[in-house]
Amino acid sequence: MNIPPVSIAAAKAALIEQYGDERLRRRATMLWGPRGVGKSSIVQQVAAHFGVPLVDLRLTTIEPVDIRGAIYADDAQQRTVWFPPEFLPGPEQPAGILFLDELTAADQRLQISAYSLILDRRVGHYRLPDGWQVVAAGNASFHGAVSHDMGTALADRMFHFNVQAVIEAFVAYALAHGLAPEVMAFLQVRPDKLDDTQAQLAGDHLAGASPRGWEDVSRVLQSGLSDATKRLLVQGRIGAANAAEFFGVLREIQAGVDVLRLLAARPGAETLALLPRSLDALYGMIYGLVAACSDAPTLTRALEVVEQLPEARGPVPLPLAEAQTLAMELLLQRALQQSLEAALYDSAAYRRYAGARRG
Numbered sequence: 001m002n003i004p005p006v007s008i009a010a011a012k013a014a015l016i017e018q019y020g021d022e023r024l025r026r027r028a029t030m031l032w033g034p035r036g037v038g039k040s041s042i043v044q045q046v047a048a049h050f051g052v053p054l055v056d057l058r059l060t061t062i063e064p065v066d067i068r069g070a071i072y073a074d075d076a077q078q079r080t081v082w083f084p085p086e087f088l089p090g091p092e093q094p095a096g097i098l099f100l101d102e103l104t105a106a107d108q109r110l111q112i113s114a115y116s117l118i119l120d121r122r123v124g125h126y127r128l129p130d131g132w133q134v135v136a137a138g139n140a141s142f143h144g145a146v147s148h149d150m151g152t153a154l155a156d157r158m159f160h161f162n163v164q165a166v167i168e169a170f171v172a173y174a175l176a177h178g179l180a181p182e183v184m185a186f187l188q189v190r191p192d193k194l195d196d197t198q199a200q201l202a203g204d205h206l207a208g209a210s211p212r213g214w215e216d217v218s219r220v221l222q223s224g225l226s227d228a229t230k231r232l233l234v235q236g237r238i239g240a241a242n243a244a245e246f247f248g249v250l251r252e253i254q255a256g257v258d259v260l261r262l263l264a265a266r267p268g269a270e271t272l273a274l275l276p277r278s279l280d281a282l283y284g285m286i287y288g289l290v291a292a293c294s295d296a297p298t299l300t301r302a303l304e305v306v307e308q309l310p311e312a313r314g315p316v317p318l319p320l321a322e323a324q325t326l327a328m329e330l331l332l333q334r335a336l337q338q339s340l341e342a343a344l345y346d347s348a349a350y351r352r353y354a355g356a357r358r359g
Contacts, residue, residue, distance in 0.1 A: 003032070005164035009172070012042040014161065016049055019097070019133050028118045028134040030103070030155075033163035034197050036212025038173070039137040043099045046135075053096040055087055059106035059114060088126060095131030104138030119157050165211050167191040173211075175333060179218040181287035186249045187214065188283045188326075193242060207239040214238070217246070249280045256281020259288035263301050271305055277314030286327045293334050296343035302331060307349040328353055 006014075011031060018024045031039040040056070047054035089096055100114050116123040118134055128134070136158070167187055174184050187194050196209045207213075220233045235243040257276045262285065265271045276282045289302040306327040310320045328350070335344040344350055 003160050003162040005162045007166045007169045008038045008163055009169045011161045011163050015046045025133045029159040031137040031161050031163055036210035037163055037165045043135050047097045056099045058101050060102045094129050098132055098134045100136040103136040115154055165195040167194055170211050180221040181291040182250055182253055183214050183218045184287040185283035186246055209238045209242050252280040253284030257285040267304050271308050272311055275312035282323055290330045290334050296340055299340050299343045300347050303347045303349040
């Protein structure tokens with residue numbers, strides 16, 4: 001694909017700007033990318049951003065007639081006429097987003113009707129209102145999904161985004177949606193495991209890792225299921241090899257730091273004695289602290305802990321300065337999400353850190 005990859009956040013920002021321009025809104029956009037990267041989610045977010053309706057059509061679950069509509073005999077005109085389907089917007093909805101998901105996987109008979117909406121903004125006698133934007137999404141053949149080639153006539157009528165999974169976008173999503181800190185910590189150490197579609201295809205494996213898969217793993221960890229069942233579910237979601245590596249790191253994270261004890265400790269020597277001594281435990285601590293910050297006192301204490309990070313010493317050198325920077329950035333994001341800005345800026349630890357950065 002001769003299109004440079006972009007993050008899901010960059011694609012969302014571009015879609016928002018495109019929708020805001022009335023002329024560009026009339027040109028369809030195609031989101032290419034692997035499963036679980038968040039293509040559907042950002043289209044929903046763009047519609048919510050503008051407060052406009054979203055018509056979401058999963059093309060693999062409908063028939064060609066579902067788009068074209070039903071045919072009936074008009075005695076007055078002495079001809080057959082097509083009734084458009086009710087889910088397509090009418091004049092009473094002047095603006096919105098029509099999302100054609102799984103476009104490249106749809107039956108080719110159905111694609112003909114979908115292409116009419118993209119190319120001509122009409123199908124049969126139905127015409128899409130001028131204020132609507134058409135966004136399509138699908139996988140290329142190298143993404144390991146069922147995919148039909150897109151003709152040049154159609155491709156030439158669309159903007160194309162090659163959306164790829166990046167760890168920064170996933171972590172931002174994970175923090176906003178309360179995913180398990182252990183998952184974020186693992187992927188911080190092994191970002192290559194965020195999406196291993198290519199390895200999955202090369203090994204002819206049924207299950208593999210994806211952003212959607214890691215979200216499911218997070219929900220499994222946060223459940224009240226037994227450890228044995230959790231392991232089975234994780235193996236069945238991301239594959240045995242990925243699960244074995246994840247649980248190995250998980251043991252290291254859980255053994256390396258107790259976030260609740262750390263938050264309850266006094267600053268100084270007591271905190272220093274509890275700081276992590278391994279890389280896995282270090283990132284586990286960072287994401288555990290961030291996840292715990294739901295009120296001002298906890299945020300203040302977490303900032304004090306992070307301020308002491310450069311003092312930690314272990315059997316192997318750790319990237320403590322980089323970890324401190326990451327932790328402060330994540331705590332800043334968390335403070336903004338939780339409306340804890342006042343506690344952040346009142347924190348002496350944060351003021352010292354920010355002053356040192358400016359210096």
